Amino acid sequence: MKLSFYIKYSTAFGETLFISGNVPELGGLDINHLVAMEYVNEFFWKAEVEIDRTDFNKNPVKYKYYLRSQNGELIADAALDRAVDIAAKGYESFTFSDVWNHAGDYENVFFTAPFANVLLPQATKTKAGKTTGTTHIFKVKAPLLNKHEVICLTGAGEVLKNWDTEAPVLLSHDGVWWTTRLNLSEERFPLTYKYGIYNTKEKTFVAYETGDNRIIHGNTGAGHLSILHDGFVQIKNNNWKGAGVAIPVFSLRSKNSFGVGEFADIKLLVDWAAKTGLKLIQLLPVNDTTATHTWMDSYPYAAISAFALHPQYINLARVAGKKHQKLIGSVKKKQKQLNELATVDYEEVMKFKLALLKELFEEDGKECLASDDYKTFYEQNQHWLKPYAAFSYLRDKNGTADFNEWKTYSSYNPAQVNRLFTSSAGSRQVQFFCYVQYHLHLQLKEATDYAHKKGIVVKGDIPIGVYRFGCDAWVAPGLYNMDQQAGAPPDDFAAVGQNWGFPTYNWKAMQADNFAWWRQRFRQMSNYFDLFRIDHILGFFRIWSIPINAVQGIMGRFVPCIAVHYVEFGENGIWFDQDRYCKPFINDHILYDTFNGHADTVKANFLQGNDRGGYDLLPAYDTQQKVEQHFATLEQTPDNERIKLGLFDLIANVILFEQEGSQGQEFHFRIAMEKTSSFKNLIPHVQDKLRELYINYFYRRQDGFWRKEAMQKLPPLKEVTNMLICGEDLGMVPDSVPQVMQQLGILSLEIQRMPKDAAKHFFLPSEAPYLSVITPSTHDMSTVRGWWEEDQQRTQAFFNQMLEQHGHAPYFCEPWINRAIILQHLYSPAMWSIFQLQDILGMSETLRRDNPADERINIPANAKHYWRYRMHLNLEDLIKEDDFNGELKGYVVNSGR
Incomplete structure (x- = not known):
């Protein structure tokens, strides 16, 4: 049996197309055995294979196209549903005519989970008419049709009605493809045709698709079937827009919660969203972060498991049911006390919830545990559930999550973990953690299912890192670089950078099993969420990696990164002095400028003279980690804190970091080099030459390299899930990042006060790309009202330029200003406008919180921030605010969202 494949794609010189399929003749879907296609002309490539049909009578042929670019990058066609049943009777040969599916095409978005399952109603169904002797099957996609609209086909020839729009061929719909089967054996070729839209209720033709006529070039005779995958109908597909609300689960407040927001409270948030016309709820990570049993565990991005849910979100009454309501009654007084607090008391909440959960x-x-439903849950999740339960038990038994300090089980052993589940000593304890996870699963699933019934989608959040002493690192330490810490370079929000403390990923080890851990992680997310945010998507290109002996993010560098070879300094007219560039530059002027009256104390206790007329740090204090450990033993006074931070500055006062293991051959520039005293003490000629190399290092030489890194990771992971993916692409963004995100159809994040164009002070919402999420603030920022009071000069510029107002800006963000900013975002062309709940309530004089400083969720510059913000209103009461809710719905609806 002969199979002929034609793909419409105009390649550039040096590009090649390949095909892969689930039959041996097409390489068995093995990316290492792709079948090269043959160039036909400037529009088409083809491949032909002969197969034995008897081997494939039961299974359809599945196939996929690939493009190898001029630089060797392999790019997959985005279509995941090319499959044809070749067992059709009476056919001895098949031709598949395809159109390349670019992942960045708008239309692909509408076939992801939030749209396919919730947001877009199923198109009007029509049945395909019976056709004798089918020669051609037409298949096309059209996601954005109105009610009663179907896709129709008309064109040249009798079968295609000679372009008659009064009675076109109506296609049937299977939920994905619009399809019709026709017998064109008597028609004259080439044959032109076009798709259109037909209203079945009015029985009228609505419109043709745009673009040139489509063409069928020839008929291949009896016994042959041609299948035309025509891609997308060419109609406007960038006019769907939605709005949503963002709030952490722990910040929700209801009359029935327990001092913290719970999964059950999401249902109330859904009711409010539905009432106000919002279509999306965005949450922060909901994974378990219980490492120390203190408020330090409130940080939602330090998960001890990438799969387990956090017990703080459990609703005790739902676990107890009617059968055990007496137990709930015993903590009613405490529940009322915690619920009345303005913020979350993390330790008290966890103390009482865990105690009662153990009683239950x-x-x-x-x-x-004997129920069939639990057994199914356990069976489907045991790959992460058993290690997590064992880890949690051992953490509590040993009094620490640092598995390196455990006397036994410090190294993960599956056999030992299995014995814990059967031993009399540990089985009951580990099963407790499984029991809790089961109920958390039920409650989150119930909440998200409820959202779907109300037409609301739920957006999750995947943290870029995992906790250093968590279950994932315990189980597979080889997947992480435990001698490094992930973070972010300095920015407007953190002058010395951020150090998140997470180990960085060992991407080579992860790639060895085709990113199995990440695949499992994405699949787990899809159990509950329709779309998700990849926290710090830049980490898939390169991560800001900080040595374990450093404290501040400013001591990091990008990894992977193409280093600067020492020869390059000479080639650029720079005399290379490794000690001068790599060691902290310290002289008397710098000391007195840094420490003022404490300079002599610092010289006497922390420094030693060198042969350059300056000073070196004593070996006991030559890293930030050593300095921090020293000052941790001293009294916490303002003077000691100032000296400690000053020593941190001295240690960071370098121009280059040596590449470990390069033996003085390769180096990396310290970020913000020009701000260092070391740089400022160089002669202007050397400064200029170093600046040229610095700019090349950060902004030119890495871009193609980082693109290749991302394209090795993101495409295979994106194929795992049908969730819509949004990337947090903020910070120091290489040029390759938007290119890759657009190519893969990943939505970007656009923030008005953080323009990606360095030449602009603010980002115009009206200039947002369609495939993006736009928001005036995120959980890492002050709210609109808080920001308004931070910098009066910047506020004034915003008032005049962005709001187009004359005169002096009000000192406080009045409701009309807050409302104007919200409306700018609602009328943006971005697919999604998402707002923190605090910003939405800021439009109301009566509903807004008194002090905007109390609305902030996180302060990135503070590594020990307590994440405890809660709504100041009960959701039940917010739902009853008919006037405000009606006003908000009017804004949402009138903006086309």
Whole structure:
């Protein structure tokens, strides 16, 4: 049996197309055995294979196209549904005519989970008419049709109605493809045709698709079937827009929660969103972060498991059911006390919830664990559930999550973990953690299912890192670089950078099993969420990696990164002095400028003279980690804090970092080099030459390299899930990042006060790309009202330029200003406008919080920030605010969202 494949794609010189399929003749879908296609002309490539049809009578042929670019990059066609049943009777040969599916095409977005499952109603169904002797099957996609609209086909020839729009061929719909089967054996070729839209209720032709006529070039005779995958109908597909609300689960407040927001409270948020016309709820990570049993665990991005849910979000009454309501009654007084607090008391909430959960487990655990539903959950999740339960038990038994300090089980051993589940000493304890996870799963699933029934989608959040002493690192330490810390370079929000403390990923090890851990992680997310935000998507290109002996993010560099070879300094007219560039530059002027009256104390206790007329740090204090450990033993006074931070500055006062293991051959520039005293003490000629190399290092030489890194990781991971993916692409963004995101159809994040164009002070919402999420603030920033009071000069510029107002800006962000900013975002062309709940309430004089400083969720510059913000209103009461809710809905609807 002969299969002929034609793909419409105009290649550039040096590009090649390949095909892969689930039959041996097409390489068995093995990316290492792609079948090269043959160039036909400037529009088409083809491939032909002969297969034995008897081997494939039961299974359809599945196939996929690939493009190898001029630089060797392999790019996959985005279509994941090319499959044809070749067992059709009476056919001895098949021709597949395809159109390349670019992942960045708008239309692909509408076939992702939030749209396919929730947001877009199913198109009007029509049945395909019976056709004798089918020669051609037409298949096309059209996601954005109105009610009663179907796709129709008309063209040259009798079968295609000679372009008659009064009675066109109507296509049937299977939920994805619009399809019709026709017998064109008597028609004259080439044959032109076009798709259109037809209203079945009015029985009228609505419009043709745009663009040139489509062409069928020839008929291949009896016994042959041609299948035309015509891609997308060419109609406007960038006019769907939605709005949403963003808030962490822990920040929700209801009359029935327990001092912290719970999964059950999401249902109330859904009710409010539905009432106000919002279509999306965005959450922060909901994974378990219980490492120390202190408020330090409130940081939602330090998960001890990339899969387990956080027990703080459990609703105790739902676990207890009617059978055990007496146990709930015993903590009603405490529940009322915690619920009345303005913020989350993390430690008290966890203390009481875990205590009561243990009581419920004693009463109900045996029956629950014996249920069929629990057994199914356990079977489907045991790959992460068993290690997590064992880790949690051992953490509590040993009094620390640092598995390196455990006397036993410090190294993960699956056999030992299995024994914990059967031993009399540990089985009950580990099963408790499984019991809790089961109920968390039920409650989150119930909440997200409820959202779907109300037409609301839920957006999750995947942190870029994992906790250093968490279950994932315990189970597979080889997947992480434990001698490094992930973070971010300095920016307007953190002058010395950020150090998140997470180990960085060992991408080579992860790639060895085709990113199995990441694949499992994405699949787990899809159990609950329709779309998700990749926290710091830049980490898939390169991560800001900080040595374990450093404290501040400013001591990091990008990894991977093409280093500067020492020869390059000479080639650029720079006399290379490794000690001068790599060691902290310290002289008396710098000391007195840094420490003022403490300079002599610092010289006497922390420094030693060198042969350059300056000073070196004593070996006991030559890293930030050593300095921090020293000052941790001293009294916490303002003077000691100033000396400690000053020593941090001295250690960071370098121009270059040596590449470890390069033996003085390769180096990396310290970020913000020009701000260092070391740089300022160089002669102007050397400064100029170093600046040229610095600019090349950060902004030119890495871009293609980083693009290649991302394209090795993101495409295979994106194929795992049908969730819509949004990337947090903020910070120091290489040129390759927007290119890759656009190519893969990943939505960008646009923030008005953080323009990506360095030449602009603010980003114009009206200039947002369609495939983007636009927001006036995120959880890492002050709210609109808080920001308005931070910098009066900047506020004034915003008032005049962005709001087009004359005169002096009000000192406080009045409701009309807050409203104007919200409306700018709602009328943006971006697919999604998402707002923090605080910013939405800021439009109301009566509903807004008194002090905007109390609305902030996180302060990135503070590594020990307590994440405890809660709504100041109950959701039940917010739902009853009919006037405000009606006003908000009017804004949302009138903006086309």
